[in-house]
Amino acid sequence: MRLRFLGKESTPTNSPTLYASDGDTYVVQGWIVTDQAVLAGLAVGDHETVVEVPPGLLSFLAVDGLDGGVTQVVPPIVHVLESGNYIIQGERVNDAEALGQMDIPDHETCVQVPKAAMQALLVGA
Numbered sequence: 001m002r003l004r005f006l007g008k009e010s011t012p013t014n015s016p017t018l019y020a021s022d023g024d025t026y027v028v029q030g031w032i033v034t035d036q037a038v039l040a041g042l043a044v045g046d047h048e049t050v051v052e053v054p055p056g057l058l059s060f061l062a063v064d065g066l067d068g069g070v071t072q073v074v075p076p077i078v079h080v081l082e083s084g085n086y087i088i089q090g091e092r093v094n095d096a097e098a099l100g101q102m103d104i105p106d107h108e109t110c111v112q113v114p115k116a117a118m119q120a121l122l123v124g125a
Contacts, residue, residue, distance in 0.1 A: 055084055
């Protein structure tokens with residue numbers, strides 16, 4: 001799977017990143033969710049995982065033509081933290097080609113989400 005970089009919310013130790021794939025999906029790189037209270041409230045399948053990202057990361061969907069802000073908290077957003085950060089659920093990315101295109105620190109992972117699911121989050125999309 002080939003990825004196209006859309007944007008990044010970055011500091012020296014954090015790098016949530018958004019990519020469009022050459023398929024009909026987005027790849028969302030974010031922080032590994034370790035909060036047991038949050039995880040206990042989610043139904044995550046064996047081939048899935050969740051990531052935490054700042055809400056501003058999704059503004060980079062505009063680079064792929066999806067203008068508008070998040071107005072609906074529906075899957076793939078499965079939880080909103082008190083900080084305002086989103087918990088996004090999706091298929092765990094195991095594709096070696098895709099993983100080779102990303103720089104993923106040990107405290108981060110990534111999920112693959114259908115483009116239609118991301119579009120459903122936005123007004124004006």
